[in-house]
Amino acid sequence: MMGTGFICLYDHSFKALGTWTQHVAKEWSLTRKAFEADDFTATCSDWGNSKNACFVGLHTPSGTLEYIAFCGIPVTKGKLTTVTGCDCRHVFNQDIHVCLNKQTTNGSYSILDCPSLFSYLLKGVFAENGISLGIDYEIDVSDTGFCAWNEAAIARESSISNIWDLIQKFNAVYNTVMTVEWSVDSGTNVYSLKFVVRRIYQSRALKLSDYDIVMKLNQNTINRVVASDGSTSVTYYLYNDNSVGMTFDSSKCLFPPRIFTIVDEDIDKAKAKAIEKLNDNRFQDRVTVDRTTKLGSTLSDLNFTYFGDLAGYNAADLSTSKRLPVSAVKTDSKGMNKIEFGRLSDYWFLEE
Amino acid sequence: MNTAVIQNSDSLVSSIQIDVVNTSNSTQVKVNGSPTMPSTDFLMMPSGLGFKQSLDVVTGETIDYVVKQTIDKREIKLTVLWKGQNAYAKYQEFSKWVARYFDLDKYHIRFSYSINGTRRFVEVAVTLLDLKGRTGSMVSAELTLRPLTPFYEETMVSFIVSDTNSGSVYPYIYPYVYGGGAYSGNNQIVNNYLESLPLRIVLKGPMASPYVSIQKIDEDGAVETEPYSRIQFADGVSIAANETITIDAFNKKIYLTSTNESTGSVTVTDLFNSVSKSYDAFLFAKPGSSKVSASLSDSKSECEIFFVRYVL
Numbered sequence: 001m002m003g004t005g006f007i008c009l010y011d012h013s014f015k016a017l018g019t020w021t022q023h024v025a026k027e028w029s030l031t032r033k034a035f036e037a038d039d040f041t042a043t044c045s046d047w048g049n050s051k052n053a054c055f056v057g058l059h060t061p062s063g064t065l066e067y068i069a070f071c072g073i074p075v076t077k078g079k080l081t082t083v084t085g086c087d088c089r090h091v092f093n094q095d096i097h098v099c100l101n102k103q104t105t106n107g108s109y110s111i112l113d114c115p116s117l118f119s120y121l122l123k124g125v126f127a128e129n130g131i132s133l134g135i136d137y138e139i140d141v142s143d144t145g146f147c148a149w150n151e152a153a154i155a156r157e158s159s160i161s162n163i164w165d166l167i168q169k170f171n172a173v174y175n176t177v178m179t180v181e182w183s184v185d186s187g188t189n190v191y192s193l194k195f196v197v198r199r200i201y202q203s204r205a206l207k208l209s210d211y212d213i214v215m216k217l218n219q220n221t222i223n224r225v226v227a228s229d230g231s232t233s234v235t236y237y238l239y240n241d242n243s244v245g246m247t248f249d250s251s252k253c254l255f256p257p258r259i260f261t262i263v264d265e266d267i268d269k270a271k272a273k274a275i276e277k278l279n280d281n282r283f284q285d286r287v288t289v290d291r292t293t294k295l296g297s298t299l300s301d302l303n304f305t306y307f308g309d310l311a312g313y314n315a316a317d318l319s320t321s322k323r324l325p326v327s328a329v330k331t332d333s334k335g336m337n338k339i340e341f342g343r344l345s346d347y348w349f350l351e352e
Numbered sequence: 353m354n355t356a357v358i359q360n361s362d363s364l365v366s367s368i369q370i371d372v373v374n375t376s377n378s379t380q381v382k383v384n385g386s387p388t389m390p391s392t393d394f395l396m397m398p399s400g401l402g403f404k405q406s407l408d409v410v411t412g413e414t415i416d417y418v419v420k421q422t423i424d425k426r427e428i429k430l431t432v433l434w435k436g437q438n439a440y441a442k443y444q445e446f447s448k449w450v451a452r453y454f455d456l457d458k459y460h461i462r463f464s465y466s467i468n469g470t471r472r473f474v475e476v477a478v479t480l481l482d483l484k485g486r487t488g489s490m491v492s493a494e495l496t497l498r499p500l501t502p503f504y505e506e507t508m509v510s511f512i513v514s515d516t517n518s519g520s521v522y523p524y525i526y527p528y529v530y531g532g533g534a535y536s537g538n539n540q541i542v543n544n545y546l547e548s549l550p551l552r553i554v555l556k557g558p559m560a561s562p563y564v565s566i567q568k569i570d571e572d573g574a575v576e577t578e579p580y581s582r583i584q585f586a587d588g589v590s591i592a593a594n595e596t597i598t599i600d601a602f603n604k605k606i607y608l609t610s611t612n613e614s615t616g617s618v619t620v621t622d623l624f625n626s627v628s629k630s631y632d633a634f635l636f637a638k639p640g641s642s643k644v645s646a647s648l649s650d651s652k653s654e655c656e657i658f659f660v661r662y663v664l
Contacts, residue, residue: 006604008624021624022604022633061601062581063633184629189586191629294410294417 004333005058007042007083009071012054012135014190018047026080028058029332030067034177034304034325035168035343037093040069040085047081050074054135056085057191065191068182088180088193091133093164098125101156109156114144114174117154118197121167122178137193144197147174153279155272172279172343175200175325177304198305200325208312211289211296221284223254225277226261227270234267236274242282242323244275283324285342287313292337299339302326308341365395367466368430372453373475375460375603378552378658381453390449391442394490398430400497401465403664423546423664425499428463428476431484432493439491443483446493450478456500463497472663475501502545502662539644540569541637545662548636550601552658553583555646557591559653562646564599569641579645581635584628593652597623601634 005025009017016022023044031039042058056071069085076082098121102110111117118141126133153173167178176199182191223238237245239252260277264270287310291299302308306326313322324341331337371389372381381388404424410417434442453459460475480496543549555562565579583599591597594611606623627633635644637659646655 016625019622020605021622022606024604059633061634062636063583063627065629186587186630189626189629292408294412 004061005042005066006061006063007044008057008059009047009050009053009074009083010055010057010068010191011052014055014192017050017053022059023047025058025333027333029336030058031328031330032067032304033328034179035171035327037087037090038067038069038085040067040087041082042085043080043082045079045081047074047076050081050083055088056083065182068180068191068193089178089195090164091135091137092122092167093162094126094131095160095162096125096129096131097158098161098163098166099128099158100154101158111154113149114147114170114176115141117170118144118167118176118178121163121170122195122197125163135193137195140194140196143199144174144176146199146201147176150174152272153275155269155276157269169276169280171197172282173276177325179304200305200307202305203307203309203323204299204302205309205311205321206289206299208287208310212293213287213289221254221281222258222260222277223281224257224259225274226259227267227274228261228263229265229267229270230263232267234271234274236271236278238278238281244278244282283327283343285322285324286327286344287324287341289339289341290337291339292335296337302339303329310341364465364467365397367471368395368398369464369471371462371464372459373462375456375458376598376600378602378660381459388449388453390446392432392446393435393439393442394433396431396433398428400426400428402426403503421546423502425502427479428474428497428499430495430497432495434491435489437489439486439489443491443493447481450481454478460500461497470505472503472505474499474503501660503664504660504662541566541642541644541657541659543637543639543642545639547662548638549659549662551599551635551637551644552602553599553635553646554654554656554658555591555597555599556654556656557595557652558593558650559647560590560649561585561587562589562591562597564635564644564646564655566635566637567643567645568638569643575643580638580642582631583633583635584631585623586626586628589626599634601636604634606633 005028006022007025007028008021008023011017026043026045028042029040033039040056040058042056050071053071053074055068057065058067060066067085069087070090072084072086074081074083100111104110111120119139122139122141150173153170171177176197178195178197181194181196183194184190185192221238225236227234227236234246235248237248237253239245239249240254241252262270262273262277264273287308289299290296304326307323308326309321309323311321312318313320325343326339326341327343328340329338330340369389371387373379374381404426406422406424407418408421432446434446436442450461453461456477461478462473462475464471464473466472476497476499478495479498480494482494482496484492484494541549551566553564555564563582563584565582567579568576570576585597591608592610594613596609597606598609599606606627608621608623610619610621611617612619624633644655644657647653648655
């Protein structure tokens with residue numbers, strides 16, 4: 001969505017608040033991110049009532065809900081109120097007890113495929129710990145049923161872990177993305193949240209010289225991890241095609257080498273963590289395409305289920321392309337409309 | 353024909369009017385039955401009429417590509433003059449008049465001029481009234497008006513959507529002629545402007561399960577089956593004979609107006625929570641031709657549509 005929108009504040013049951021519930025947004029800015037928390041701010045004329053506000057919704061001029069986030073504390077200055085939204089997916093930013101080695105009565109692991117893994121992380125783990133997040137939501141992980149299970153990429157252990165981080169780790173392993181969607185309960189006529197995990201399975205080829213491109217390369221990426229139990233060790237490599245393997249191949253390995261070592265008494269756990277570590281570093285680049293450029297509209301249908309096959313990534317080599325997932329879509333009320341490829345964090349320079 | 357004759361017969365300045373409309377229903381504000389207007393003795397030719405277009409152009413080697421086309425709103429600037437020994441008092445009166453209609457939530461001051469009998473209006477906010485002082489018998493002030501709408505002709509067009517079963521149409525004369533996209537009968541709106549037209553819809557009860565929808569009419573005159581926009585109220589919402597629902601895309605408000613038949617008191621309640629979230633909350637008529645339909649199962653129920661014909 002671009003241009004004028006309006007803002008509504010909702011309580012936790014999605015009832016719009018205020019004597020007049022709709023407020024024309026003076027300005028708004030929204031960056032949706034696939035693997036990090038979204039950024040959303042909006043400024044409106046003064047709200048009569050923001051008490052009990054739980055959610056803030058951005059609506060199109062015709063009223064369709066475009067985006068919803070948890071409502072930060074509105075700040076009023078002059079007669080304008082600015083509200084900052086907190087990504088709904090951040091309900092999963094919780095450090096709790098996680099059992100990835102949980103077993104059934106017949107002795108097999110209860111998490112044995114992607115749907116059971118993501119179901120556990122999105123819902124089961126909270127029930128298991130007796131934790132209520134205070135909001136009702138549904139989940140849909142059915143699309144992950146098409147992902148091939150990678151037993152080597154899961155550390156079978158019981159520990160205190162951050163759920164958001166775990167979801168993103170497994171998103172990196174399985175090329176999946178978690179998004180929040182909303183639907184309308186026809187009985188009560190209120191919105192309900194649904195967290196969906198989808199595969200990144202579509203691709204679009206684009207030639208970078210056709211667009212006004214801004215690229216950011218991270219040369220700080222850990223590209224080799226040594227897994228050791230103290231006596232034996234195995235080295236894993238992140239290759240330039242963003243796959244992970246155990247064989248040194250100078251034509252595929254990244255330079256300069258950046259090595260990280262993981263030691264665990266159980267070599268299998270060390271190996272799993274090594275693979276996880278390198279998977280975290282896949283697609284660590286950033287390419288920004290302005291969709292308001294002359295060919296930008298050809299990318300208007302891209303969403304987080306797409307990879308971009310970027311031809312001309314290396315200006316000296318136009319014959320190969322680099323594959324990067326769609327990682328962010330930036331829009332605002334002034335007409336900005338940009339799409340980002342690659343998983344490079346906004347804060348990559350703070351990471352190891 | 354000499355110059356003086358031409359000036360007398362083709363004067364834009366003499367046709368300029370400034371009045372006020374209510375934002376809630378776009379009706380002209382009247383005092384003691386007459387339209388309220390400020391008092392001036394002379395006006396100078398304003399600047400800011402006509403149009404200005406902004407193009408976002410990507411320069412190519414051979415041809416350029418237009419990626420965005422927008423019509424800019426230009427400030428209207430004019431000099432207002434008052435004559436005589438009490439000219440400052442007249443200025444003071446003018447200033448008070450402006451202040452009286454300063455609440456932009458309730459009122460829009462409207463500037464208009466006429467060419468060849470066609471009047472063009474634009475709703476504005478006064479952003480500057482700069483007193484310049486006396487020169488001889490004249491006191492002047494510079495007035496700057498910030499447009500809040502594009503220019504539009506006539507005033508607002510309104511019509512009552514007919515019962516779709518009978519197919520009959522009842523053109524409705526609003527208290528004063530109001531401009532808009534052309535109303536071509538058969539519940540149709542023709543929008544020749546670059547952008548979508550906001551609609552104000554008033555549903556008058558009794559009406560069960562109120563809805564309004566708008567469908568595209570293609571170039572062959574065929575009405576598309578699926579509406580491109582629709583407002584539907586949630587299950588259980590209905591309006592009684594003494595109630596109206598106003599769905600106002602001009603002011604981004606949806607409200608129920610109830611009139612107590614015994615006391616005559618009127619209550620207004622926000623109704624956004626009762627709009628079905630599965631559909632839209634406000635209607636806009638896209639460029640081209642569109643047809644409006646509404647829930648008119650009761651012979652006493654009505655659906656009035658108001659819109660404005662914007663022009664360059």
